[in-house]
Amino acid sequence: MSAGNSWVLERQRPQALQIRLAIPADVARIFAIRTAVCENHLSMQQLAKLGITEQAVLELIHTQDCTWVAEAAGCVLGFAIADHAEACVFALFVKPQHEGQGAGSALLHQAEQSLFQTQAHIWLETSIDSRAAQLYQRRGWQIETLLPISTEGRSAGPQDAVFVKHRPAA
Structure with a gap:
């Protein structure tokens, strides 16, 4: 992605959001944000069990244009990762x-634009009770499937759903 494809959002904030x-220098910040969130919180150990490691993210950064950060005044506020092979927004997290x-809206817009270059339909998964779900629905995402509640050895949490969005007509 060239610098010309980067976009700036200056709505109601004193600092421009880029x-x-x-x-590579962002990897530690990405994991600091991911482990600091309140909703859908996972520890470094839980992420590693899922194959989400600093090395895996570093490899994505080196091999694909699919990981973005939202930055203001030199501070990384959030990140997004798009999985082009699966046509999904794999991750989108903002510092609480x-x-x-x-920042979340801007990152979502970037991930959507990237995925819609090659996909007509994209998807993501999140808890239906989360603030993220509210954001996605405000941005035109629709619930396609409610997923079964899985306890995985712990008390059942909020129900997850698959959200879909279709590429806008040209």
Whole structure:
């Protein structure tokens, strides 16, 4: 992605928000954000069990243009990862203290635009009770499937759903 494809959102904030491709130096920040969130929280150990490691994200950064960060005043506020092979928004997380300030919307827009270059339909999965689900629905995503509640050895949490979005007509 060239610098010309990066976009800036300046709505109701003193600092410009920039969306840019992640670089290797962002990996530690990405994991700090991922493990700091309140909703859908996972520890480094839980992420590693799922194959989500610093090395795996570093490999994505080196081999694919699919990982972005939202940055303002030199501070990384959130990140998104698109999985082009699966046509999905694999991850989108914002630092809790920066939620509701536009970083999530800007990252979602970037991931959608990237996926819609090659896909007519894209999807993601999240809890139907989350703030993220509300964001996705405001941005035109629709619930396609409610997933069975899985306890996996712990008490049942909120129900997850698959959300879909179709490429807008040209």
